Amino acid sequence: MSRYVKNLITQDIARRLEGVEDLLLVNVVGMDADSTFRLRKELREKNIRLMVVKTSLARRACEGTRLAPAFEGATGPIALVWGGEDFVSLAKEITRIIKEGKYEKFEAKGGVFEGERLTPERVEQISKWPNRQEQLSRVLGQILSPASRLAAQILGPGSRLASQIEQLGKQDQPATAEAAAG
Numbered sequence: 601m602s603r604y605v606k607n608l609i610t611q612d613i614a615r616r617l618e619g620v621e622d623l624l625l626v627n628v629v630g631m632d633a634d635s636t637f638r639l640r641k642e643l644r645e646k647n648i649r650l651m652v653v654k655t656s657l658a659r660r661a662c663e664g665t666r667l668a669p670a671f672e673g674a675t676g677p678i679a680l681v682w683g684g685e686d687f688v689s690l691a692k693e694i695t696r697i698i699k700e701g702k703y704e705k706f707e708a709k710g711g712v713f714e715g716e717r718l719t720p721e722r723v724e725q726i727s728k729w730p731n732r733q734e735q736l737s738r739v740l741g742q743i744l745s746p747a748s749r750l751a752a753q754i755l756g757p758g759s760r761l762a763s764q765i766e767q768l769g770k771q772d773q774p775a776t777a778e779a780a781a782g
Contacts, residue, residue, distance in 0.1 A: 606657060613653060613661035621666050623682040624694055624711035624723060625674060628652060635703050646693055648683040670712035678709060687713055688731040695727035 601609075617623075628636060628650075643650050655678055659671040684690040694708055711718040713726065730738065 606660075609654075610657050610661045613651075613658055616651065617661065617665075617667060617680070617682075620682045622687040622690075622711070622713045623667060623670060623680050624690060624718075625670055625709040626650075626679045626681050626694060627705065627707045627709055628679045629677055630705035631703060635706075639697070639703050639706065642697070643681070643693070646684055646689075648681060648690060648693060650679050650681050652677060652679045666715045667712050669715065669717035670710060672717055674709065681711075686732040688726060688729045691723050691727040691729075692731065695724055 628639070631639070640650055655671060655674045655676060658678070658680065659668070659674075662668045662671060681690065681694060684693060697703065698707060708720040708723045710720055711723060718726070
C-alpha cells in the first residue's frame with residue numbers, strides 16, 4: 601500500500617472516530633462472512649458501531665487523542681467497537697455476546713476508557729457496573745425514599761383511626777336496627 605493510500609485511510613479512520621472518547625478492541629479474525637454480518641446487524645440495532653482496521657493505521661489515526669492508549673501492544677487486524685447508550689452498556693453488550701458463544705473467535709482484546717488502557721479482564725469487570733439508566737434509577741429511588749417513608753408515617757395513624765371508627769360503626773348497626781324494629 602502506498603504512503604498516499606495509507607494517509608487517506610488514516611484520515612478516514614480519524615474522521616470516523618472524531619468525538620469518540622472510549623472504545624473497545626475486539627477480535628473478529630477467523631469469523632465467516634455470515635457470522636460477521638449477523639454480528640454487525642446485532643450491534644447496529646443497539647447503536648453500536650464496529651470497524652475492522654489494520655492496527656498500525658488505527659494507531660496513527662489516534663495519535664495524540666484519548667484513544668491512543670488502546671493500541672499499546674495491539675498487533676494485527678482488530679475491530680474497533682464504540683457507541684451504545686454509554687461505555688458500561690457497550691462493555692455489557694460485548695461481554696454478553698462473548699459469553700453467549702454465538703460468534704466463534706469473537707473476543708475482547710481490550711480498549712480505552714477515560715484515557716486508561718483496558719485489558720480484556722478489566723472490560724469484563726466494567727461490564728458488571730451499573731449502566732447510566734441503572735444509576736439514574738438508583739438515585740431516583742434514594743431521592744424518593746424519604747418522601748415515601750414520610751407519607752407512610754403520616755397516613756399510618758389516620759388509616760388506623762378510620763378503621764377503628766368503621767369497626768365501631770359496624771358494632772352499633774345491629775343495635776340500631778333492633779331499636780327501629782321494636
